[in-house]
Amino acid sequence: xxxxxxxxxxxxxxxxxxxxxxxxxxxxxxxxxxxxxxxxxxxxxxxxxxxxxxxxxxxxxxxxxxxxxxxxxxx
Numbered sequence: 038x039x040x041x042x043x044x045x046x047x048x049x050x051x052x053x054x055x056x057x058x059x060x061x062x063x064x065x066x067x068x069x070x071x072x073x074x075x076x077x078x079x080x081x082x083x084x085x086x087x088x089x090x091x092x093x094x095x096x097x098x099x100x101x102x103x104x105x106x107x108x109x110x111x112x
Contacts, residue, residue: 041095049088056083 060076071079 041092044095045088045092048091049084052087053080053084056080 057076057080060070060080063070070076
């Protein structure tokens with residue numbers, strides 16, 4: 038598997054699980070915000086959005102970071 042694709046899928050998994058943790062924490066502290074099925078569906082959408090965003094933006098962020106690092110070493 039391409040490392041860029043693998044990284045994007047892992048970021049998608051992080052987004053998926055982070056959303057589920059936030060929904061569960063809110064339900065424990067206040068009250069259930071959504072049902073389990075609704076929470077799962079929204080978490081899947083968040084995971085897919087995170088994976089797509091990571092895939093699209095990873096190259097740009099890496100290039101920006103490398104450019105910044107090279108500018109710092111030149112000073």
